[in-house]
Amino acid sequence: MAKRKNKLSKALDARYKVVVLREETFEEKAAFTGRLWYWITGAVSAAVILVIFTIMLIRSTPLREYVGGTSLSGYERGRLIEAYARIDSLDHMAQANEIYLNNIRAVISGEAGETMEQVSRQPIGDQDNAVIADSEFGVGVSADELALRELVESGAPYDLPENTGSTRTGISSYTFYNPIKGIISSSFNPQEQHYAVDIAVKQHEPVRATLSGHVVFASYTPETGYVVIVQHGNNILSLYKHCASIIKKVGSFVRGGEVIAFAGDTGELSTGPHLHFELWHNGNPVNPTDYIAF
Template sequence: MAKHKNKLSKILNSRYKVVVLHEETFEEKAAFRGKLWYWITGAVSAAIVLVALTVVLIRATSLREYVIGSSLSGYERSALLEAYARIDSMEQVAQAHDRYLNNIRQVISGQAGETPEEASDEQATGNGAAATPSGNLDVGLSEDELALRELVESGAPYDLPENPGSARTGISSYTFYSPIKGIISSSFSAKEQHYAVDIAVKQNEPVRATLSGHVVFASYTPETGYVVILQHGNNLLSLYKHCASIIKKVGSFVRGGEVIAFAGDTGELSTGPHLHFELWYNGNPVNPTDYIAF
């Protein structure tokens, strides 16, 4: 045993030299000397350091997901996926609301995509195109109008159930209340871009909702004064402009025939006490006198 120990000690204490030579000239560029156990200790130490650095790198970076795998439990993973799905849904709802508000702004400013006559001509030249199910008639609608329809059909705020017969007869199946009684001073004219009827009335005459719906806009604008916009079912909007005052707030639900404001002479475009009344169906203005007797 002592003989073997002496032999091992002799081997470990043997000195070795590592020389770096030039390949062509064999000129000595560097030399490293040391006992064998120095070289063994250095190699083991370097290996330990390398392993430690690798472990730290894997644990501290996203590499652990690929090497070790996720440390999340099944419940935590499912909860995380559910949270991601909710975030994505919220983002889609926010985008739909933005498009919906843009549509409302266009209606307030009187910007129409196409007139009802143009829409009917386009449908007449469809050469028997396949009919779509109720609530999905998107022929001729702009991106904003489609977004508004998707928002209404998704059950978002300000939505009302569609009239069962609306798919067959459009808005003619509704029974409209006259928003106010008076003399029509300016008629609907798509050519002149006057998408409304102006009804001359006395100051502070009550203005009534033409149908049941939700108030989506109730505020003052410099050009049209106090304005109320109601969202009804089946992508139908009604607008009441130049009011003297408003008695309903945004988000309020009103019944057809319920007083929502009082007629007046507000706004830069007003020329006297009257009600500027508009109807918009599927993002397009329609002539209110086709459905309402003022």
């Protein structure tokens, strides 16, 4: 045993020379000398360093998914799920905003929406929770919730449903303000696509909001002159056309009975001072005289 150890020690301590020669002329270009255990130690150290570097490279880059087949960490998986949830939420919000804007466009152009049966088959979010698109008063908050919040803060109870102890029964559960005093010159007639009541009044008579809500449109159109559209709770819209002037801006919160414009004779379709008043619920026109005593 002692002889073997002595022989191994001599072998490790023996000096070796590594020479680099040129193939054509056998000219010596480089030479490295050292004991055998130097060479073994160097080779092992280089191999260990290479292995450590490779492992660090794989663990710190996406290569770990392809090489090791490892799954995401708990934190990364949570971040990924959160990102997908946000994308899905933004997609639903964009769809709701698109539906809402299409509804506004249809109302402005005087086009009736889907039937009540079709509306009842839509998702709940499309019926009773119209999303307000204006960032000034909260993207993603329903008009119903926002209007109710404003009412609670102001302490004004007049637009709440009459039967507050039970579930809402729809548009009939609201108490509407008369938008203006005058004589009805043209009644609601869906067969003739007249989805409004025309009220003959004096020039510059004040026009009042029929319910509390937010102004979503306040501008001039060639056919109907100055137009104001107010979004109320429960997906109710009220329209006031042919106004002489408007005193509210888009995004403004108005209370029921508050003056929002003045009656006039603007627009190509006007034949005299009057207010063209429309009431829409879930994208469909309703007869204002069913809910308001003019």
